Amino acid sequence: MVSSEQGLRKRPTPARRTEGERRRRHALADHAAGHVPGEGPVPARVAKVDRFRVVVYLCAAANSDIAGPREECLAYAGSFGWQIVDVVEDRVGLLPPEGREGLARAVELVEERKAGAVLTPWRSMISTIAQEYDEVARSVEKAGGFLHVMGADRPRPHTPC
Helix, strand or coil: CCCCHHHHCCCCCCCCCCHHHHHHHHHHHHHHCCCCCCCCCCCCCCCCCCCCEEEEEEECCCCCCCHHHHHHHHHHHHHHCCEEEEEEEECCCCCCHHHCHHHHHHHHHHHCCCCCEEEECCHHHCCCCHHHHHHHHHHHHHCCCEEEECCCCCCCCCCCC
């Protein structure tokens, strides 16, 4: 049996839609684009949707190198399409969160609606004490945003199912 390439090519079938079906499809497309029928013409230009904005917060001792965690946070935010508003660093070590100027600045950026979240690489950069961490998370939420921890502080062993 021989087949020819010409026999395998099929032409698209012509659309046989009634006028009612065309109107219905047009109305569905308009609705999906945000246009409400009867409210004037379809907008010629669609409004731009801004990217989600975050502030990166890093905290470490004065002599430690945090270039790696900073780059990881920037790459992580980029993978979600988030816009980095600012990178705030505290070099105070283990001070409680309420004594850190950088953390206060990060929360302030959320209050000012310049950022929607505070992104940090590890939970321990906020606090190793659960109660202090929860207080910071609540303060960011009261400001109108959320606290996002990029990863776990230490790798956990994988347990197979």
